[in-house]
Amino acid sequence: LNDSSEMTGQISIVAAAVDSPLGDLDGVWAKWSAGDGAIVLNGPFVDDWVARTERVVRAVLPEVRDVGGAGLVLATTKGDVEREVLYLRSGGEMPTLGGEASRLARTAGVGGAVHAVSTACSSGLAAMIDAAIAVLQEDAKEMIVVAGDESTSFVHDGFRALRATSVRGCRPFDQSRDGLMLGAAAGAVVLRAAEEGDSVVISGFGVSNDASHMTAPDPTGAGLVRAIEGALTLAGLPPENIDVVFAHATGTRYNDAMETTAIRQVFLQNGGKRPAVTAVKSLIGHTLGAAGLVESALAVKILEQQVVPGIIGLELPEFEGIDFVRSRREIPVRHVLKMASGFGGMNAAVILSLRGGS
């Protein structure tokens, strides 16, 4: 096994789709890049998770060359939790995450391997990494990765019980931030081995566990640092080559503090170039297991458009030394680091790059 520890090729993202209350990928991007979105304040959405996840699959299907030979990975924390609550209260058929992945595979007509990945709020990135590895391993030539979670009363009651939700709206990295706001979205991407003409590639990835606490992040940021450094190593990039850090930035006191600690440790210790740091949950909310993938789709837009949207709602940054993007910037962007962290200390980091952007 030791002879193949390097990424032997890059993996292209050849299609990306988002479905959210703010619209599709272009709709969300238009609002974010124009900075005209309102800060997220919401109760449980009236959500049709089944329809939403199927729409994003259908949206990327035209870019899949051989659907019958493709594989599919579903990223989700809870799957169809409303149906599970019905099962718990009334019996009937028990929903499973594998069954949900299977439903989407049938929708698409996928004939390859199918499974679900669930690693709390890092699920979206973990599933993209798993699918990229599947392509590197030649398990499948193309992988469809779908991510989604339901924004239901079960989830809202839980985060309220944990006192993790905001009463003022999500304000990542702001001194006044008081918690997360839940969002509803699904996303999908199609991955395959990079070819001439492809524009955006996954050039590195890393995954780690804090092994520190079941719900709170490790305040030292050590786990996230390991995930980021793993991604940089696989990509063969020094930290100063990262132009944009697209933070998880839930707007909770602990997550944002941990992330900035990790960013400082990786990028600022040696006085190197400071990456621009942006985040989007103040616009779309925390979409849980979908977050990593939905936000990666937006990172593809950053690379394609060479525009870095600002963090909506950030007025008084708490953390010094970090180059937070507070309004739209048009700057050269070759490499975006996307990261996510979840309950149970699950961290994941992916570097998305313009092909040939060394």
Add this chain to the structure above:
Amino acid sequence: MMRANILAAACEGTAAEAVGNLLSHLPNEVDRSRIGFVVGTTVGCLEADRAFDESRRENVRFASPAAFAKTLPSTAAAQLALDFRLTGPSLVVSAGEVSTAVALRRAVAWMRHMRLAYVIAGGIEEGTRVGLLLIGDGGPRIGEVLVEAWRAVDLAAAEDRSLIELVRWIEAQEDASLGAGVRFVR
């Protein structure tokens, strides 16, 4: 076909006992950030979901935060990572009756592409079965995972047949001589 050496196997009563057993086969100085943890589950955290749902039905203002914190299919993996200071990558997969087989296949792939020294992999079902292997590339070759692609399986199944098969196989082994390997071929 994907291959990796099985260094040890365990299916004691609890997942913690099994993981402790497997880690006892490794020298203490092993860097735990290079140990991956990849498990399959079909049912996930149904009993934790039930406990939280009951707490919020009684009075939503007093819904149990402790119960909600356990309502993720990744809870068991996270708790074990915490208990045993496993700081390497964790992955939880679900694929109905082949969840454990998929976990073993993903474990070998992640070991290769994440530069891991070892991976603890297998299946954990809440309150019922546990079957885990310690796989790696070094050490004595005492077993081999052979996991081939499964086709036409029931991904919605609530029972993981591949975990049942793995547990049966582990129980049939004698101590350290794990025999020719695990073969999940449909």
